[in-house]
Amino acid sequence: MDQFTLNWIFIGASFALYIGIAIWARAGSTSEFYAAGRGVHPVTNGMATAADWMSAASFISMAGLIAFTGYDNSSFLMGWTGGYVLLALMLAPYLRKFGKFTVSEFIGDRFYSPTARLVAVICLIVASTTYVIGQMTGVGVAFGRFLEVDKTTGLFIGAAVVFAYAVFGGMKGVTYTQVAQYCVLIVAYTIPAIFISLQLTGNPIPGLGLFGDHVGSGEPLLAKLDALVTELGFASYTGHHADTLNMVLFTLSLMIGTAGLPHVIMRFFTVPRVADARWSAGWTLVFIALLYLTAPAVGAMARLNLIDTVYPNGTESESIDYEARPDWMATWETTGLLKFQDMNGDGKIQWYNDGGVGAAKMALTKLETADNPDADKIAAAKEKVASLEAKTADSVFTANGWKGSELSVNRDILVLANPEIAQLPGWVIALVAAGGLAAALSTAAGLLLAISSAVSHDLIKGAINPNISEKGELLSARIAMAVAICVATYLGLNPPGFAAQTVALAFGLAAASIFPALMMGIFTKVNNKGAVAGMLTGLIVTLIYIFMHKGWFFIPGTNQFTDADPLLGTIKSTSFGAIGALLNFAVAFIVSKSSDPIPAEIEELVESVRVPKGAGVAQDH
Amino acid sequence: MADNSSNAYWSANLRIIKISLVIWALVSFGFGILLRPMLAGISVGGTDLGFWFAQQGSILVFLALIFFYAWRMNKLDAEHGVEE
Numbered sequence: 001m002d003q004f005t006l007n008w009i010f011i012g013a014s015f016a017l018y019i020g021i022a023i024w025a026r027a028g029s030t031s032e033f034y035a036a037g038r039g040v041h042p043v044t045n046g047m048a049t050a051a052d053w054m055s056a057a058s059f060i061s062m063a064g065l066i067a068f069t070g071y072d073n074s075s076f077l078m079g080w081t082g083g084y085v086l087l088a089l090m091l092a093p094y095l096r097k098f099g100k101f102t103v104s105e106f107i108g109d110r111f112y113s114p115t116a117r118l119v120a121v122i123c124l125i126v127a128s129t130t131y132v133i134g135q136m137t138g139v140g141v142a143f144g145r146f147l148e149v150d151k152t153t154g155l156f157i158g159a160a161v162v163f164a165y166a167v168f169g170g171m172k173g174v175t176y177t178q179v180a181q182y183c184v185l186i187v188a189y190t191i192p193a194i195f196i197s198l199q200l201t202g203n204p205i206p207g208l209g210l211f212g213d214h215v216g217s218g219e220p221l222l223a224k225l226d227a228l229v230t231e232l233g234f235a236s237y238t239g240h241h242a243d244t245l246n247m248v249l250f251t252l253s254l255m256i257g258t259a260g261l262p263h264v265i266m267r268f269f270t271v272p273r274v275a276d277a278r279w280s281a282g283w284t285l286v287f288i289a290l291l292y293l294t295a296p297a298v299g300a301m302a303r304l305n306l307i308d309t310v311y312p313n314g315t316e317s318e319s320i321d322y323e324a325r326p327d328w329m330a331t332w333e334t335t336g337l338l339k340f341q342d343m344n345g346d347g348k349i350q351w352y353n354d355g356g357v358g359a360a361k362m363a364l365t366k367l368e369t370a371d372n373p374d375a376d377k378i379a380a381a382k383e384k385v386a387s388l389e390a391k392t393a394d395s396v397f398t399a400n401g402w403k404g405s406e407l408s409v410n411r412d413i414l415v416l417a418n419p420e421i422a423q424l425p426g427w428v429i430a431l432v433a434a435g436g437l438a439a440a441l442s443t444a445a446g447l448l449l450a451i452s453s454a455v456s457h458d459l460i461k462g463a464i465n466p467n468i469s470e471k472g473e474l475l476s477a478r479i480a481m482a483v484a485i486c487v488a489t490y491l492g493l494n495p496p497g498f499a500a501q502t503v504a505l506a507f508g509l510a511a512a513s514i515f516p517a518l519m520m521g522i523f524t525k526v527n528n529k530g531a532v533a534g535m536l537t538g539l540i541v542t543l544i545y546i547f548m549h550k551g552w553f554f555i556p557g558t559n560q561f562t563d564a565d566p567l568l569g570t571i572k573s574t575s576f577g578a579i580g581a582l583l584n585f586a587v588a589f590i591v592s593k594s595s596d597p598i599p600a601e602i603e604e605l606v607e608s609v610r611v612p613k614g615a616g617v618a619q620d621h
Numbered sequence: 622m623a624d625n626s627s628n629a630y631w632s633a634n635l636r637i638i639k640i641s642l643v644i645w646a647l648v649s650f651g652f653g654i655l656l657r658p659m660l661a662g663i664s665v666g667g668t669d670l671g672f673w674f675a676q677q678g679s680i681l682v683f684l685a686l687i688f689f690y691a692w693r694m695n696k697l698d699a700e701h702g703v704e705e
Contacts, residue, residue: 074675211666220667238668278691296676
């Protein structure tokens with residue numbers, strides 16, 4: 001059976017499983033759409049939350065970003081897990097005690113202000129839409145590969161599937177479907193990692209294998225990898241090369257953002273008791289950690305295997321002939337996410353750190369072979385190639401007769417290609433396909449539902465037209481979902497970054513707007529005006545900073561700065577969420593101090609969310 | 622429930638949160654990033670302890686912190702008679 005058929009059997013079977021469970025579970029609990037977590041054990045709830053949370057960014061993209069950068073991208077690992085500590089200690093138990101269903105309801109009630117609720121809804125919509133763009137990037141990569149079409153076609157097909165999946169609606173609320181999705185996802189992620197760890201280090205646990213010895217050479221795996229990458233001119237894998245301030249801010253931004261994302265927080269509103277909210281956060285992190293402890297091993301081992309594929313006899317010897325390249329390279333070439341251009345005409349693949357010469361040459365070729373060649377752009381591209389070549393003229397690689405790195409590998413393909421690179425059996429490759437799609441689809445659909453309910457329930461019914469009929473509300477929910485997916489698909493064609501980077505921007509926005517408001521609502525007596533001013537400042541300043549670096553409304557080419565040379569010192573747009581959060585806190589305290597204190601009944605509300613006693617069940621309003 | 626007991630409960634909670642967050646920051650921003658050069662002498666599987674904290678250790682400590690907090694707070698709830 002060929003790989004293509006095998007992929008579709010696994011993907012088809014996993015989808016049949018989700019739909020089957022949804023139908024089975026639905027029969028008994030139609031009315032419990034919102035309260036999916038109630039009466040569910042914290043372990044089960046933790047597993048479902050983990051599926052909700054881990055998306056294309058975690059599954060498809062993250063290990064690739066770590067693989068190509070090494071230590072410097074550890075921020076993703078610490079940031080996306082460390083946020084759960086904030087969530088468990090500072091938000092989850094108190095929000096559970098408060099006993100409503102959405103984040104914007106808490107903000108609206110605690111700050112006794114419909115304006116505060118409205119601002120919270122806007123923050124939620126902006127962050128979630130950015131998040132969906134990142135998911136669409138991942139979905140495009142996965143569908144492109146498994147349908148063997150180019151990534152744009154893959155993106156359109158993926159968008160259609162996500163839309164259909166989200167319209168299923170209630171399915172998302174069924175905890176057991178998410179439990180199944182978690183199982184598919186984690187098995188798909190860890191099985192190839194275990195195989196590869198055994199191959200390379202003899203240790204079945206990838207997280208331990210990462211620090212073990214390489215079977216072939218007897219040296220420690222990471223020392224071997226450091227040696228190989230530096231021989232090829234790349235920065236060492238384990239070294240710290242990135243700017244420290246930016247790395248700290250980026251990690252902090254991801255942590256705060258994690259604790260400010262509405263679709264995750266919502267899951268803790270509906271557990272049976274306050275104590276369960278505390279345990280649930282722990283169990284969620286257990287299930288997330290299974291993937292996050294494995295990811296750095298996947299990254300390092302994939303990098304090692306990739307170098308080994310290109311230079312089968314070591315980096316000092318000849319690299320492989322393009323004609324003799326493995327099949328997986330050829331299949332990924334059809335998606336356009338892996339490119340080869342023979343710069344020096346020797347028919348072999350050279351892959352090394354060329355100071356950007358190869359990338360510049362590929363960009364030039366793309367311009368020259370376009371349907372309507374643009375003479376000005378071609379001239380500029382030629383100039384760039386010439387200047388880069390001049391800079392690298394005396395490198396050892398140039399002396400070897402190498403004329404630029406000939407292989408361009410998109411970071412987002414690494415996890416999906418990983419089992420093929422390691423020559424694992426076909427069923428493992430198919431399993432990874434099913435896992436990647438489960439991760440991307442479950443989160444994308446969940447976010448679309450969050451956006452549509454925010455628009456129809458909180459925005460239209462809560463603020464614009466309280467008398468809207470149920471039918472009207474449902475219609476506006478569907479329209480909001482369709483608009484959101486069109487926007488995300490359009491922007492996903494030219495995404496502001498790799499999947500995980502785009503998702504990081506969404507976290508920055510949530511960090512700068514939602515988290516400070518929730519924290520101040522519980523731990524301080526900040527008033528309505530302070531909260532509104534803080535949220536608006538955090539959101540607007542962060543959004544402007546992101547747009548200035550990634551293009552206004554993420555439209556390519558409209559940016560004034562780049563992350564390589566950011567506006568403020570070394571602070572990249574992906575790290576700015578932490579600064580936005582600080583501004584949010586500062587503005588909120590100043591405004592609050594200079595206006596009326598909170599009324600007595602709100603003071604009582606704050607006192608009451610601080611003690612678990614008398615929580616009762618969560619109520620709809 | 623008397624006001625005094627409520628205040629005592631809340632300040633005990635804040636103290637536990639503060640201690641936990643100090644550990645949280647120490648293993649991630651500290652050992653994982655800022656203090657990594659200081660740990661460079663302690664080698665772990667081809668690299669140093671700071672690298673291990675950044676890619677494995679911090680996550681394990683986060684897990685321990687959350688479970689410790691849940692256990693400690695459930696005990697505190699009972700001591701102050703504010704459990705459900």
